[in-house]
Amino acid sequence: MPTVDELYDALFSFYGMQGWWPLLEQSAEGAGWDTVYRPGDYLAPSEELQRFEIGVGAILTQNTSWSGARRALTNLRRAGRLHPEALMDSAAYDEVRLLIRSSGYFNQKQERLGVWASFFLQLEGKTPERSELLAIKGIGPETADSILLYAYGRPLFVADAYARRIVGRLIGGSWSYQGLADTMHEAFRSLEEEERSRVFFELHALFVEHGKQLCRVQPLCGVCFLHGRCLFGRCISIMD
DNA sequence: AACCAGGACGTGA
DNA sequence: TCACGTCATGGT
Numbered sequence: 001m002p003t004v005d006e007l008y009d010a011l012f013s014f015y016g017m018q019g020w021w022p023l024l025e026q027s028a029e030g031a032g033w034d035t036v037y038r039p040g041d042y043l044a045p046s047e048e049l050q051r052f053e054i055g056v057g058a059i060l061t062q063n064t065s066w067s068g069a070r071r072a073l074t075n076l077r078r079a080g081r082l083h084p085e086a087l088m089d090s091a092a093y094d095e096v097r098l099l100i101r102s103s104g105y106f107n108q109k110q111e112r113l114g115v116w117a118s119f120f121l122q123l124e125g126k127t128p129e130r131s132e133l134l135a136i137k138g139i140g141p142e143t144a145d146s147i148l149l150y151a152y153g154r155p156l157f158v159a160d161a162y163a164r165r166i167v168g169r170l171i172g173g174s175w176s177y178q179g180l181a182d183t184m185h186e187a188f189r190s191l192e193e194e195e196r197s198r199v200f201f202e203l204h205a206l207f208v209e210h211g212k213q214l215c216r217v218q219p220l221c222g223v224c225f226l227h228g229r230c231l232f233g234r235c236i237s238i239m240d
Numbered sequence: 241a242a243c244c245a246g247g248a249c250g251t252g253a
Numbered sequence: 254t255c256a257c258g259t260c261a262t263g264g265t
Binding site: 063064065067068071101102103104105106107108109176 | 254259260262263
């Protein structure tokens with residue numbers, strides 16, 4: 001079974017640099033908007049509106065594929081509603097619900113976007129505390145950590161469902177969100193804070209990629225580069 | 241055509 | 254604490 005460092009290296013070697021968080025960019029000729037990954041750019045945005053956008057994206061993608069969330073995000077952008085005041089405007093709630101329909105749960109998410117918007121404004125540029133974020137209705141541990149890591153550059157591991165599934169298969173056990181997060185924080189504690197953030201930027205993205213491509217619900221252990229170093233893979237290989 | 245997707249919340253044991 | 258139902262659209 002690989003150490004955490006070996007796992008990071010193996011994932012990085014196989015999938016390459018991911019460049020999260022994907023931010024909106026206007027395509028050439030100003031035709032439309034799309035979200036773009038920026039491999040090698042490990043700086044959290046300095047633009048307040050981009051920080052806000054990351055929170056919006058994190059809410060929109062809750063239990064939903066990024067493709068649906070991305071369409072919702074670009075819809076908001078095109079409609080000029082991707083800023084706090086617009087998402088708090090009660091006269092526009094119906095319009096917002098329509099714009100974000102592709103992300104699913106659009107009633108809940110419209111409300112959550114409004115709550116995030118008013119919280120964000122009240123921050124007045126300050127970095128939120130994790131406990132403050134968790135106190136907001138609609139922001140749980142993963143959304144909070146995604147915002148703190150990718151929008152504010154704080155060194156936190158996002159222990160999402162993919163990461164918990166993958167680690168559970170690699171070394172066994174069932175992992176709680178905070179249990180895995182704490183373990184990862186411990187594993188990389190010796191790194192400087194900035195370097196730790198960069199590692200967590202990539203590591204979370206790499207887990208997502210691995211969970212989508214090979215370590216799916218029905219895993220493709222036969223072609224996995226971790227085969228032989230994975231507890232789950234060994235069980236499968238013995239069986240067939 | 242079921243299944244799953246870059247979760248969170250409310251409820252009841 | 255933990256298991257379970259709910260929320261909803263869309264790609265495979």
